[in-house]
Amino acid sequence: MSHLVVCGLNYHSSPIAIRERFTIPQSCLKHALEALKRLPHVTEAVLLSTCNRTEVYAVVSDVQAGWREIDFFFSSTQQIGDHGALKPNFKLLREDVAVHLFRVAAGLDSMVLGEAQIMAQVKEAHQAALEAKTAGPILDHLFMLALNCGKRVRSETEMGRRAVSVSSAALELARSQVGALNNLNVAVVGAGRMAQICVKLLLSEDGTGKVNLLNRTPERLAEFVKNNLPNLQRLNTETSFDDRYEAAAKADLVIVSTSAPKTILDMEELNAARQKHGKKPTCIIDISVPRNVDPAVQEIEDVSLFNSDALANIVTRNLEEREACIAGAEAIVFEGLDAFHGWQRSQLVGPTIAELREKIESIRLEHMVKTSSHKTSASHPEEIEHISRAIVNQILHQPTVQLKATTDYEILRQQAEALRTLFSLDPLSCTHAARSQRRKRSHAGES
Known part of the structure; x- marks a missing residue:
């Protein structure tokens, strides 16, 4: 099962x-x-x-x-x-x-x-x-x-x-902490999907602030710059990833979004860089998982640190608008559930009825062969064929109706398995479902 x-x-x-x-x-x-x-x-x-x-x-x-x-x-x-x-x-x-x-x-x-x-x-x-x-x-x-x-x-x-996206929510959080972003110096560490979205959103506003994008792989930055980016003069991709502490120390806002398995901004090194370049107020938002910024960074004076859990505050806004969206979306979700239920039922009902009919038909044919030598059978073969098929259909009618009428999947599963046990059918496998999926993909490829 x-x-x-x-x-x-x-x-x-x-x-x-x-x-x-x-x-x-x-x-x-x-x-x-x-x-x-x-x-x-x-x-x-x-x-x-x-x-x-x-x-x-x-x-x-x-x-x-x-x-x-x-x-x-x-x-x-x-x-x-x-x-x-x-x-x-x-x-x-x-x-x-x-x-x-x-x-x-x-x-x-x-x-x-x-x-x-x-x-x-x-x-x-x-x-x-x-x-x-x-x-x-x-x-x-x-x-x-x-x-x-x-x-x-x-x-x-x-x-x-x-x-909306995690990236846009991160920038909304930043605005709630430091105000408008278009005239601030921002450092974005990472060049993955979320980091790129952050940069595009930052550049979408006119302003004088620089957006400093850092990544371990310069080739990735070069590919990103080929996109049709607005206000490209505000973007700098020349800073080495090794200079990230200096870039963070000089920035008003730091967005960190990489796939690194450990921290890439450490409390001691960042503090040392800030001592060297001045202790300006800095907001750091780390949307990486695992976190890429040492939690101890929040202990540095004039540094505020937020991780992805802080985005929950953004989620609570515009409640009425969200609920209006949810109603239609939830209806589609449950239509999807109905479709899945229908597919599940088809994987039980179709194969079970087909194999049950095949089993009983084989029994009918076996007995037709045995009785074909009898005189009464030989003289009325079509009539016996008709009667025997009618008997098979009558026997299968009620199980077929019952299986098709059952809506509860667990009850349907029990009924199908009971029929398979009683009539010594093979255990239900995924063969029919796999064939169905292959046929669907084949048709999709041809269209």
Whole structure:
């Protein structure tokens, strides 16, 4: 028996000090998926790791055993040494998993409501699992429905027109601390997606302030500058990453967003740089997970430090507008759930009815052969054929109607498995679902 589960932790259940220790870097994702694939009770797995969550979506043969094994997976990750105190604290089962994933993909479960980056992250997690062959037919279909749900929410509701992101929320937080940003000197450390969005938003306003963009890889900065950026004269990409302390000491605002696994701004070195270049008030916003700025930095005089958890204050604003967006988006989420339920039911009902009919038809044919030598049979073969088929149809009518009428998935599963046991049919496998998925992709490729 297969069960859909999700296990992990997110910003609802854990602060960043814990979340950052469960983060799976992109470079380790394939290895992590392979580790999940080796767990005895895990038959399918997708791993979603972002700044707000690290969650394992899985199909397991036994719920409790599966959760224990996923918990062991987290305990064996490199960054968690004191697992007795740090454990996944977020678990859902069956249809709650689908609702949760659909809300995640739609941006309804993000710290910044409606942020767009999560869609790309869900897609990347799905693709990585397909490439690692850990996403079977159930999770493959579930994630395709989730991505479709996210697209619909953004195209059919006001959510997509809000154009919010972690980056825009970080800048909104900055404005609440230091005022208008267009005439300030800003240092952005990192050149990933969120850092680039920060720079684009900063340059979108006219002003005299310089935006200093630093990264370990100069080639990445060169590629970014090729974009059609406004107010390009305000952007500086010549500062070496090694000079980040000097750049931070001279800046009014510092945005840090890298994928480094440890801190890149240390309290002692930053304090020394500030002693050398002057102790101007500086706001530092670290939106990296794991955190890239030493928490002790906040002890430096005239330095205010914020991490991604501080963005929660931005989320609480414009409550009425958010609720108006949520109503339409939630309706789409539950339409997605109905679609998933329909697909699940089709995987039970269709194959079970087809195999049951095939079984009884084989019995009918066997007895037709046995009686074909009888005189009465030989003289009226068409009539006997008609009568025997009518009997088969009559026998199958009630089980077929009952299976198709059952809406509760768990009851339907029990009914299907009872029929398979009583009529000695093969255990229900994912073969039909896999064939269906392949046909869909084949048609999509041809269109």
